Structures are given as structure tokens and as C-alpha cells.
Amino acid sequence: MKPIYIILAILLSLLLMTAVSATVIWPLVNERPVLEDEQAIAQTPTTTTTEAPQPEFPCPIDGEYTHEPNATRRPLAVMIENHVDARPQSGLSDACVVYETVAEGGITRFMAVFLHEGVATIGPVRSAREYFVDLARAYNALYVHCGGPATVYEVIKNLDVADLDEFANSEAYWRIKKRKAPHNLYTSTEKLWSKAKDRGFESQVFYQKPNFKDDDAPELRPSNASINLDFSKPEFRVHYEYDRNKNTYNRFMAGQPHKDAANNELISAKNVVVQYVPVAKIADDPKGRMQLNLRGTGQAMVFQDGRVIFATWQRQTVSEITRYFDSAGSEIKFNRGQTWIELVDPATMRVDYQ
Numbered sequence: 001m002k003p004i005y006i007i008l009a010i011l012l013s014l015l016l017m018t019a020v021s022a023t024v025i026w027p028l029v030n031e032r033p034v035l036e037d038e039q040a041i042a043q044t045p046t047t048t049t050t051e052a053p054q055p056e057f058p059c060p061i062d063g064e065y066t067h068e069p070n071a072t073r074r075p076l077a078v079m080i081e082n083h084v085d086a087r088p089q090s091g092l093s094d095a096c097v098v099y100e101t102v103a104e105g106g107i108t109r110f111m112a113v114f115l116h117e118g119v120a121t122i123g124p125v126r127s128a129r130e131y132f133v134d135l136a137r138a139y140n141a142l143y144v145h146c147g148g149p150a151t152v153y154e155v156i157k158n159l160d161v162a163d164l165d166e167f168a169n170s171e172a173y174w175r176i177k178k179r180k181a182p183h184n185l186y187t188s189t190e191k192l193w194s195k196a197k198d199r200g201f202e203s204q205v206f207y208q209k210p211n212f213k214d215d216d217a218p219e220l221r222p223s224n225a226s227i228n229l230d231f232s233k234p235e236f237r238v239h240y241e242y243d244r245n246k247n248t249y250n251r252f253m254a255g256q257p258h259k260d261a262a263n264n265e266l267i268s269a270k271n272v273v274v275q276y277v278p279v280a281k282i283a284d285d286p287k288g289r290m291q292l293n294l295r296g297t298g299q300a301m302v303f304q305d306g307r308v309i310f311a312t313w314q315r316q317t318v319s320e321i322t323r324y325f326d327s328a329g330s331e332i333k334f335n336r337g338q339t340w341i342e343l344v345d346p347a348t349m350r351v352d353y354q
């Protein structure tokens with residue numbers, strides 16, 4: 001072989017080797033030591049992807065910031081009893097809004113509306129009342145109860161309310177052994193939403209939402225405030241004590257702190273509404289059940305930021321939520337967080353506040 005061919009052969013084999021090694025080496029090239037400024041750039045996306053996103057979607061019922069899927073699912077309106085044997089209840093501290101009024105015999109009952117929090121234990125669940133069905137419809141909520149008078153079922157049907165009655169959906173409930181029936185029926189948001197899916201109820205619905213505001217600055221808040229509601233007997237007496245630091249109203253019942261059995265937390269509200277509604281006994285009802293007129297207009301007091309606002313409530317149709325207006329006619333905005341709405345008979349009930 002002539003020297004020129006030997007050189008050409010060497011050159012050719014070198015070229016081939018380079019091509020082959022280039023393909024082999026290519027992935028390794030990316031693993032070269034990273035320069036400091038490149039490191040800084042590379043770290044930025046890694047950090048943001050590992051951190052949980054901040055909740056920035058307001059819950060449509062109480063304005064608390066949450067993640068979008070928690071705010072767009074269907075609200076649950078649960079009947080929770082307040083018989084002395086039903087205390088302490090579970091789940092109330094995680095509700096968005098709680099309604100309280102007298103069912104019958106002076107015994108109060110709650111309707112707790114759940115949305116942005118998933119709650120593992122809710123109860124004891126009790127029977128439906130017509131006026132609570134009427135309120136549940138304003139949120140287009142899944143209505144959660146254990147039976148009720150025959151007239152309630154007519155209202156549920158007429159108002160086209162999505163009914164998760166325990167009688168027909170028992171898989172979504174359980175009874176605990178520690179307490180005697182009927183004060184021992186419990187449920188959870190997970191079981192209820194899952195049952196609603198099985199039943200083919202719509203999972204996303206439209207309903208009106210109230211307006212929200214941020215808390216007043218601490219220097220604008222008074223150091224003390226309290227509310228007393230005398231529903232009937234001493235066992236059902238309600239007291240709220242204002243906490244200036246947290247800007248909440250701590251709840252007491254029958255002189256005791258009202259705690260949630262599920263988490264041992266003291267129940268506290270960001271807003272307390274005393275809404276005056278005409279209450280009457282249903283004629284000829286053997287159990288002395290009541291009738292509340294929750295549509296139209298009437299007087300109310302809205303407690304927030306340690307102060308009271310004298311208000312007028314307004315709700316014309318069943319699909320509307322109740323709105324509250326101050327004396328200048330402006331709609332009252334709620335502080336973000338739990339609201340308690342006390343439905344009070346102006347003729348028989350005493351409300352004191354400081």
C-alpha cells in the first residue's frame with residue numbers, strides 16, 4: 001500500500017470513529033459539571049414544581065381561599081341535631097355556613113352547609129324540616145337528612161331538591177355504638193359526594209353567592225363584644241364572645257364552650273346574623289312542628305368585626321340566597337370564614353348584645 005493510501009485509510013477510520021463516538025458521547029455531554037449561574041436557573045423550576053400551589057380560589061359560600069376543585073363541587077346541606085343527647089356534634093367547625101333555629105318543643109336544630117372542606121365525621125344527622133329544605137335549595141345543595149314528616153317529601157319533590165335521605169341512601173351513613181338511636185347517625189362528605197355520583201345527581205350546579213370583604217384592621221375593632229340568644233330553655237341558650245385578635249365570635253351553648261367532637265375545636269364564627277322571621281306552629285301538627293317564612297323581607301342584625309349592623313333581609317324566590325342590606329341600602333359583605341345564621345322569632349325570642 002502506498003503511503004498516501006495508508007494516510008487516507010487512517011483518516012477515514014478516524015472520521016468514522018469520531019462519528020460513532022459522537023453519538024455515544026452525546027448523552028454524556030449533558031452531564032458535564034453545571035456552572036453556578038446555570039445551576040441557579042435550573043433550580044428555579046424545580047422549586048416551584050415541588051411546592052404545593054397556594055389556595056387562591058374563593059369558596060363561593062364563605063369566601064375562604066381554597067383550591068378550585070373544592071369550590072366547584074356541589075354543596076351539601078346536612079341536618080344536624082342539637083338535642084342534649086346529641087352533643088357534642090361532629091363536623092360543625094368545618095361547615096361554611098350554619099343555620100340554627102327551633103325545630104319543636106324548644107329544641108334547636110342546625111343545617112350545616114359544607115363545601116370547601118372535606119369532613120370525615122358529620123352528625124348526628126336528623127330529620128328534615130320544610131324551611132330547611134327551602135334554604136338548602138338556595139345553594140342547589142344535596143340535601144342530607146334522616147327521614148321527616150310526609151309534607152317535607154312533597155316540598156323536596158316540588159322544589160326539585162337533590163335528596164340524599166338516609167332512608168333511601170343508607171350506604172352513605174353509619175351508626176355509632178357509643179350513643180343510642182336516634183342520636184347516633186353519622187356521615188362524611190366523601191360518602192355523600194360518592195353516593196350523589198352513584199345516583200346520577202349533577203356534580204356542579206349554579207347558585208348565587210354572597211359578597212365578601214377582608215377583616216377590618218385590628219385598630220378599628222372593639223376590645224369586647226358579645227351576643228346572647230335565648231331560644232327557649234336554658235339548654236339551648238347561645239352566647240357568642242368576640243375575640244378581637246382573631247376577629248371571631250367564639251360560640252357557647254348552655255353556658256359551655258361549644259366544641260366540635262371531631263377535632264375538639266371551639267366553634268367560632270367570622271359573622272353572626274340574627275335574622276327575624278315570622279314563626280308559627282303548624283295547625284293540627286301532632287308534634288307541634290313550626291313553620292318559618294323565609295322569603296320576602298324582614299329585619300336582621302349582622303355582627304362582624306366586633307360591631308353590629310342593623311339590616312334588612314331580602315329573598316324573593318327559592319333559588320335566591322338571602323341578602324342583607326344596611327340602613328343606606330348597601331348590601332352587607334361578609335368577612336371570609338364561617339357564618340352562623342340565627343333564625344329568630346321576633347315575638348318570642350330575646351336577643352341581647354354588647
Ligand SMILES: [Zn+2]
Binds near residue numbers: 060064096
Ligand atoms: Zn367554604
